[in-house]
Structure formats: structure tokens, C-alpha cells
Amino acid sequence: MTDDNIIYVGNKPVMNYVLAVVTQFNNGADEVLIKARGRAISRAVDVAEISRKRFLSEVDVKDIAISTESLSTETGETNVSAIEITVGK
Amino acid sequence: MTDDNIIYVGNKPVMNYVLAVVTQFNNGADEVLIKARGRAISRAVDVAEISRKRFLSEVDVKDIAISTESLSTETGETNVSAIEITVGK
Numbered sequence: 001m002t003d004d005n006i007i008y009v010g011n012k013p014v015m016n017y018v019l020a021v022v023t024q025f026n027n028g029a030d031e032v033l034i035k036a037r038g039r040a041i042s043r044a045v046d047v048a049e050i051s052r053k054r055f056l057s058e059v060d061v062k063d064i065a066i067s068t069e070s071l072s073t074e075t076g077e078t079n080v081s082a083i084e085i086t087v088g089k
Numbered sequence: 090m091t092d093d094n095i096i097y098v099g100n101k102p103v104m105n106y107v108l109a110v111v112t113q114f115n116n117g118a119d120e121v122l123i124k125a126r127g128r129a130i131s132r133a134v135d136v137a138e139i140s141r142k143r144f145l146s147e148v149d150v151k152d153i154a155i156s157t158e159s160l161s162t163e164t165g166e167t168n169v170s171a172i173e174i175t176v177g178k
Contacts, residue, residue, distance in 0.1 A: 042130040045170040049157045064153040066174070068138045081134040085155070 005029050009036040009044040017047040021087070022055050031062065031088035037069060041083045048085045062086040094118050098125040098133040106136040110176070111144050120151065120177035126158060130172045137174045151175040 007020050017034070024032045036044035052059045063086040068079050096109050106123070113121045125133035141148045152175040157168050 039128070039131045041134050042128045042170070045130050045155050045172060049155060049168075049170045053157055061155060064155065066134050066137060066150060066153065068142055079138075081131070081138045083134060 005031060006033045006035060007047070009034060009040050009047055011040065014043055014046045014050065017043070018050050018055065021047060021051045025056055025059060025089075031086055034085040034087065035082070037082045038080045041081065044083055044085060048087055052087060056087075058089050059087050060089075062088045094120060095122045095124060096136070098123060098129050098136055100129065103132050103135045103139065106132070107139050107144065110136060110140045114145055114148060114178075120175055123174040123176065124171070126171045127169045130170065133172055133174060137176055141176060145176075147178050148176050149178075151177045 005024055007017055007024070009017050021032050021034065034044050034048055048061060052061070063084075065084045067082050067084075069082050071078050071080055094113055096106055096113070098106050110121050110123065123133050123137055137150060141150070152173075154173045156171050156173075158171050160167050160169055
């Protein structure tokens, strides 16, 4: 999997990321990794669900992993949850 | 798994749900299912991560599933993403 096949989900509208996922598969990708942290985790799940239910009927969820990442901020170390959803044919 | 072993994550503070998970394991449960919909999905991931990293070192994530649920609202049908995280010993 190349870096192009990783979609980082942030605060933009969910359809922006769905379009990015669909584009990856239309360009020949077999798998796409959808990543998000913190409150964007809910949106990442939306991206995976909308992509496969509405646009990519041959694509399914292959793997889901959750983890905790440590971030350095002005006020010190803080922990944030993260998710990685692998969708593929 | 009995109904008691299902924790529904909503809009309360995350530690409320962590306490519920820890209590289930302390009462002898081998597995707990953490469920959430919509924007509470991010909080459900926090609950799983905080429970296992900070309180329950012998507990790990066993399975994660995502799905789409259809809700009836005043304005018609609407879809919402959902997550189910199984944590167990």
C-alpha cells in the first residue's frame, strides 16, 4: 500500500473524504486505509460506511484497529484515540 | 453475553462509561460489548482505550464492527453509523 492509499479524515465535510476513497479505487487501488484521530473518528466510520454502501458495492471492511497516540501540546503530553479502517475489494 | 455486558455510550462524560466497563469485569464478566452511534463513536473508542490501557491490563480489544443503522425521524428516514467494540480477557 502506497501513501496515496491512506486517507486522513479531519474536519472537512464527510463527502470530501468519500470522494477521495472512491477516486483511489477507481485509480486501481485494491485497498484504502482510512485514518482519523479524536472526534474525527466518527466521521471516519461514516466515510467507510458511505463509501461501501452507496458507491463501492464490491468493497468491504477488511480490518479495523484502534490505538492511543500521545501528542505534545503547549500544556504537556496528551493522549488521543485513533482508528484505522482498511477497506478493500 | 447477557444484556448487562453491553455498555451503550452516549453523551455523558467518558469516565462514566469507563467505570461501567471496569465494573462489569470486576463483577466477573469475561467480555464487554461497547456500542455507540453517530458522534458518540469517538467516545466509544476512548472508553475502550482508557479502560484497557489505564485500568484493565489483562483486557484487550477482541473485535470491532461498524455498520449503518436506519432511524425514523420527524423528517423521514436517516442513516447513522454505528460501532461495536468487544473487549475481553
